[in-house]
Amino acid sequence: MRHVRAFGLVGLAAFALAAVAYAQSTPPATASTGHDPNAYAELDKTHWGDAKAGAAKAGACAACHGLDGNSTANPALYPRIAGQSERYIAKQLALFKSGLRTDGNAALMIPYANALSPQDMRDLGAYFQTQHSGAGVADDSAIASGPYAGKKLYQVGEQLYRQGDRSRGIVACTACHGPDGAGNPGPAYPHIGGQQSWYAEMRLNEYRGGQAALKDDKLWGLMALETKNLSDEEIKGLSTYLQGLHNRADQASPADVAAAKQAAATATPTPSATPQPSKAN
Ligand code: HEC
Ligand code: HEC
Numbered sequence: 358m359r360h361v362r363a364f365g366l367v368g369l370a371a372f373a374l375a376a377v378a379y380a381q382s383t384p385p386a387t388a389s390t391g392h393d394p395n396a397y398a399e400l401d402k403t404h405w406g407d408a409k410a411g412a413a414k415a416g417a418c419a420a421c422h423g424l425d426g427n428s429t430a431n432p433a434l435y436p437r438i439a440g441q442s443e444r445y446i447a448k449q450l451a452l453f454k455s456g457l458r459t460d461g462n463a464a465l466m467i468p469y470a471n472a473l474s475p476q477d478m479r480d481l482g483a484y485f486q487t488q489h490s491g492a493g494v495a496d497d498s499a500i501a502s503g504p505y506a507g508k509k510l511y512q513v514g515e516q517l518y519r520q521g522d523r524s525r526g527i528v529a530c531t532a533c534h535g536p537d538g539a540g541n542p543g544p545a546y547p548h549i550g551g552q553q554s555w556y557a558e559m560r561l562n563e564y565r566g567g568q569a570a571l572k573d574d575k576l577w578g579l580m581a582l583e584t585k586n587l588s589d590e591e592i593k594g595l596s597t598y599l600q601g602l603h604n605r606a607d608q609a610s611p612a613d614v615a616a617a618k619q620a621a622a623t624a625t626p627t628p629s630a631t632p633q634p635s636k637a638n
Contacts, residue, residue: 391471396454397571399475406443406476411484414477417469425488428553432493434462436556440490442542446482451475457570461559486542492551495601505590513591514598525586530595533579537604545576550602558596561587 393399415424418438422428426439438446452458453470473481495511505513519536521529530549534540538550549557564577565584571577584592 392456392467393454393471394456396475397448397451397457400447400451400478403447403475403479406447406479406481406483406486408480408483408487411477411480411482414473414481415484417472418481421465426485427488427491432553433555434465437490437552438485439488440539440548440551441482441485442540442545442548443479443482443486444542444545445540445547446485447475447478448545450478450481452570454478460563460568460570490548490551490603492603493553493600496554496597500590503590504588505594510594511598511601513594514596515594517587517591517595518598518602522586526582527586528583530583538599538602539604549599550604552599554593554596554600557599558592561592561596565592 418426421430421435422438423430423435426441427437428435449458450470450473453463453467454473459467470478495514497509497511500506500508500510500513517527518530521527521532533544533546534549538548538552540546540548561580561584564580565587567581587595
């Protein structure tokens, strides 16, 4: 059983790498140009996503988002989707396919969403939810003037993230997105820890500007209220803080850390760290 599983993963990796190479030369055959205005409503007819089925479809996403949802191809263009919740991913894919989400670089994304069935969207969501999100580094340059003079840029975000600002109706972001930005899949509050700062900044500006994809969307409305009174500097501070926010330390239990240390101490040094896929067969 273990062998079968290991083989399955190697097979998937090989498939995805092939997909990357292919996507870089020609647009993959899975891309489609047709919108479906009903795509968003059709999500109601689906069931919870199947991560295994999603893994088999994720090769189409790898060229841009990375096989595990941590984009390496061009992090300045493609958001991180690793660790994002199943429902949030499915919702965004359905919005792209419905023609309701056209912001930023959505034109690059839309043909891939158009090619998906509503259940594919949930399966892909379930797969990426199981992947671990990486993180970047927060900007610690000092602010020269203005209300935050003397603070570092990320500290402006850290304070708002942890404490909010009651006098301006800004709820601490931790209340919904959690202390490490992992979100809450139940009510579909997205995972935001480790997201590229430019992407978080773009989204926060959209919420503040009222560019709702769905004008009556309750969840969108929560963020529109939250961002209404944020200044540009505060949005930048929050975005860079998010880029550095991650949960890896929290996820490793003391037992995990001890086991990893012991494994490292007893490991026999090998001349090359390259994985040997043939051993998995
Ligand atoms: C050709 C590159 C490309 C491919 C292939 C691609 N995407 Fe994207 N994706 C993007 C870009 C660019 C964005 C950001 C759009 C924007 O600026 O709003 C995006 C955004 C997203 C988002 C929204 C993330 C968020 O937090 O709001 C999701 C979810 C997503 N993609 C999932 C997928 C899945 C699943 C696949 C495979 C079926 C896929 N993408 C294939 C380029 C791509
Ligand atoms: C009351 C709950 C709530 C609070 C408080 C809140 N958020 Fe959100 N946030 C949400 C929900 C819900 C969404 C998804 C909206 C949607 O579905 O369009 C979201 C979306 C986002 C996104 C976009 C994620 C993506 O990948 O597209 C970012 C970035 C974000 N929030 C950052 C913040 C920051 C920073 C704060 C604090 C200043 C904050 N949020 C406070 C509920 C909340």
